[in-house]
Amino acid sequence: xxxxxxxxxxxxxxxxxxxxxxxxxxxxxxxxxxxxxxxxxxxxxxxxxxxxxxxxxxxxxxxxxxxxxxxxxxxxxxxxxxxxxxxxxxxxxxxxxxxxxxxxxxxxxxxxxxxxxxxxxxxxxxxxxxxxxxxxxxxxxxxxxxxxxxxxxxxxxxxxxxxxxxxxxxxxxxxxxxxxxxxxxxxxxxxxxxxxxxxxxxxxxxxxxxxxxxxxxxxxxxxxxxxxxxxxxxxxxxxxxxxxxxxxxxxxxxxxxxxxxxxxxxxxxxxxxxxxxxxxxxxxxxxxxxxxxxxxxxxxxxxxxxxxxxxxxxxxxxxxxxxxxxxxxxxxxxxxxxxxxxxxxxxxxxxxxxxxxxxxxxxxxxxxxxxxxxxxxxxxxxxxxxxxxxxxxxxxxxxxxxxxxxxxxxxxxxxxxxxxxxxxxxxxxxxxxxxxxxxxxxxxxxxxxxxxxxxxxxxxxxxxxxxxxxxxxxxxxxxxxxxxxxxxxxxxxxxxxxxxxxxxxxxxxxxxxxxxxxxxxxxxxxxxxxxxxxxxxxxxxxxxxxxxxxxxxxxxxxxxxxxxxxxxxxxxxxxxxxxxxxxxxxxxxxxxxxxxxxxxxxxxxxxxxxxxxxxxxxxxxxxxxxxxxxxxxxxxxxxxxxxxxxxxxxxxxxxxxxxxxxxxxxxxxxxxx
Numbered sequence: 006x007x008x009x010x011x012x013x014x015x016x017x018x019x020x021x022x023x024x025x026x027x028x029x030x031x032x033x034x035x036x037x038x039x040x041x042x043x044x045x046x047x048x049x050x051x052x053x054x055x056x057x058x059x060x061x062x063x064x065x066x067x068x069x070x071x072x073x074x075x076x077x078x079x080x081x082x083x084x085x086x087x088x089x090x091x092x093x094x095x096x097x098x099x100x101x102x103x104x105x106x107x108x109x110x111x112x113x114x115x116x117x118x119x120x121x122x123x124x125x126x127x128x129x130x131x132x133x134x135x136x137x138x139x140x141x142x143x144x145x146x147x148x149x150x151x152x153x154x155x156x157x158x159x160x161x162x163x164x165x166x167x168x169x170x171x172x173x174x175x176x177x178x179x180x181x182x183x184x185x186x187x188x189x190x191x192x193x194x195x196x197x198x199x200x201x202x203x204x205x206x207x208x209x210x211x212x213x214x215x216x217x218x219x220x221x222x223x224x225x226x227x228x229x230x231x232x233x234x235x236x237x238x239x240x241x242x243x244x245x246x247x248x249x250x251x252x253x254x255x256x257x258x259x260x261x262x263x264x265x266x267x268x269x270x271x272x273x274x275x276x277x278x279x280x281x282x283x284x285x286x287x288x289x290x291x292x293x294x295x296x297x298x299x300x301x302x303x304x305x306x307x308x309x310x311x312x313x314x315x316x317x318x319x320x321x322x323x324x325x326x327x328x329x330x331x332x333x334x335x336x337x338x339x340x341x342x343x344x345x346x347x348x349x350x351x352x353x354x355x356x357x358x359x360x361x362x363x364x365x366x367x368x369x370x371x372x373x374x375x376x377x378x379x380x381x382x383x384x385x386x387x388x389x390x391x392x393x394x395x396x397x398x399x400x401x402x403x404x405x406x407x408x409x410x411x412x413x414x415x416x417x418x419x420x421x422x423x424x425x426x427x428x429x430x431x432x433x434x435x436x437x438x439x440x441x442x443x444x445x446x447x448x449x450x451x452x453x454x455x456x457x458x459x460x461x462x463x464x465x466x467x468x469x470x471x472x473x474x475x476x477x478x479x480x481x482x483x484x485x486x487x488x489x490x491x492x493x494x495x496x497x498x499x500x501x502x503x504x505x506x507x508x509x510x511x512x513x514x515x516x517x518x519x520x521x522x523x524x525x526x527x528x529x530x531x532x533x534x535x536x537x538x539x540x541x542x543x544x545x546x547x548x549x550x551x552x553x554x555x556x557x558x559x560x561x562x563x564x565x566x567x568x569x570x571x572x573x574x575x576x577x578x579x580x581x582x583x584x585x586x587x588x589x590x591x592x593x594x595x596x597x598x599x600x601x602x603x604x605x606x607x608x609x610x611x612x613x614x615x616x617x618x619x620x621x622x623x624x625x626x627x628x629x630x631x632x633x634x635x636x637x638x639x640x641x642x643x644x645x646x647x648x649x650x651x652x653x654x655x656x657x658x659x660x661x662x663x664x665x666x667x668x669x670x671x672x673x674x675x676x677x678x
Contacts, residue, residue: 038271128172128231223258273303298367310386374412387432396430431474442470480519488512528604
């Protein structure tokens with residue numbers, strides 16, 4: 006009897022342990038994929054969230070009616086080496102630049118990419134180290150020697166076969182080229198550009214004339230964005246899981262060797278399964294021989310903010326309230342009535358996923374939370390003293406919420422500008438600035454000194470709107486956007502039947518925010534007309550600014566047709582309009598301004614016209630960026646590098662980056678010939 010009691014006791018303990026483990030596992034927020042079968046199951050059943058036991062019983066007859074899309078692809082991987090070209094332009098072995106710590110010369114002063122967070126570098130289409138410029142020209146990456154501003158020379162050309170360079174990172178003597186690589190699509194179909202892989206190639210540029218490939222990584226998802234912190238490179242890519250032969254593909258390549266992502270590195274959230282995966286890839290640029298750290302998370306992302314210590318990935322969507330509730334069973338319609346069509350409530354929501362940066366060991370998932378509203382871009386977020394501040398546009402207006410290190414909400418402002426769309430946001434220390442727009446441009450000043458009680462302090466209403474805000478100093482901020490005019494439409498009786506907004510041109514404004522309760526527009530400048538647009542409106546990296554040099558410069562396009570944005574357009578629609586219009590322009594220039602606390606003064610315009618062209622709308626080159634080295638201004642396009650003195654913009658030199666045959670070939674391709 007005693008033995009039986011001991012056996013029963015052991016069995017009871019085992020059952021308790023099993024139940025404890027079961028509930029512990031099922032209550033974990035983040036889970037790990039176990040095997041191929043587990044991953045395939047998630048892929049095939051992610052059209053809706055996992056239902057409760059009661060809902061599964063009720064919905065059982067309807068489960069057979071549900072289906073989820075499947076995406077197929079042709080599993081064809083080209084070797085990275087195929088077609089790669091490394092050219093030394095003059096064919097000579099020129100000595101590597103030996104300037105360094107041992108040199109008695111002071112280091113050169115040069116501009117860097119306009120980034121959001123100090124110490125967190127962002128990839129861009131151009132980089133410089135003060136002696137060389139690294140830029141893109143069509144499918145090539147060029148390394149140009151600019152040690153002598155009067156005689157710039159191309160030192161080397163890197164061409165990566167069928168891959169098209171998208172972004173560059175420069176860290177010490179390591180040049181990172183991030184490219185988009187198309188895969189075969191002969192039998193399948195793709196969504197969201199999922200036929201493109203992300204290719205990361207790293208070159209040692211100690212010898213600028215002969216860059217040496219030291220590492221390559223190919224990811225089976227389209228490219229999203231990149232950050233680099235103290236030599237730790239983080240590349241984000243995302244896309245749909247791809248199925249072939251009843252298995253989910255887990256392949257990636259390192260130095261042309263095919264590998265498979267370990268199941269232990271594929272995670273998903275208990276209540277948010279998805280057949281979209283986000284890949285976070287870490288490469289140590291200080292030691293490229295170290296293994297690549299690759300992590301997969303089964304959720305979508307639409308925005309990313311990275312601080313020195315944490316990564317925040319955002320998934321923005323509409324949250325539909327279609328939950329089946331027990332109380333619905335006791336209505337007059339009964340059990341079957343609850344499945345009839347009904348109006349669903351929905352809100353814009355943002356799911357925020359936080360990861361801590363474990364330098365050298367990838368990232369570690371920390372927490373996630375859902376907030377009401379949506380951000381507009383990475384500048385809608387900011388980390389301060391461990392707290393995350395987020396600017397959100399909601400149906401009821403725009404506000405800022407403050408989340409602690411565990412993503413618990415600890416403070417929020419009142420909502421402002423109901424019925425208007427948020428167009429710009431910027432955090433500067435204990436202050437934040439918001440721009441909303443419908444017919445006028447309210448600039449709101451927010452006090453964040455008390456994170457538990459953030460407060461709206463002041464408001465300034467002016468015509469037009471800004472899509473980007475840039476700090477001049479702690480008391481002044483620059484706004485770049487569009488100048489607008491409200492148009493009132495009346496019927497034949499004179500009654501107002503509607504209003505809309507017309508674009509008059511681009512606009513830059515300087516605001517004095519020293520009196521936080523009464524922000525003031527000190528100066529503004531209008532650029533062009535309703536056909537004028539700038540890359541800065543969609544990509545702040547195109548801005549060149551130096552307070553010390555009193556310098557502000559931007560690329561500007563003149564379009565062949567009038568540009569317009571409706572007052573009802575939200576930020577996303579406007580940005581898409583900008584991108585579409587960027588493709589068809591008749592001229593382009595780089596406008597340079599003197600700027601101080603009193604305002605702007607135009608110094609001049611630098612253009613990159615071709616020497617000859619049969620078609621008037623190809624008379625300008627695709628201007629990419631501007632930068633300064635010492636007292637010289639360099640403007641870089643796909644066709645030229647021009648060097649001008651900053652003092653008076655007099656031209657020092659001009660270097661053609663490609664011949665007329667290449668230019669004419671591009672023109673024919675764009676015309677479809």
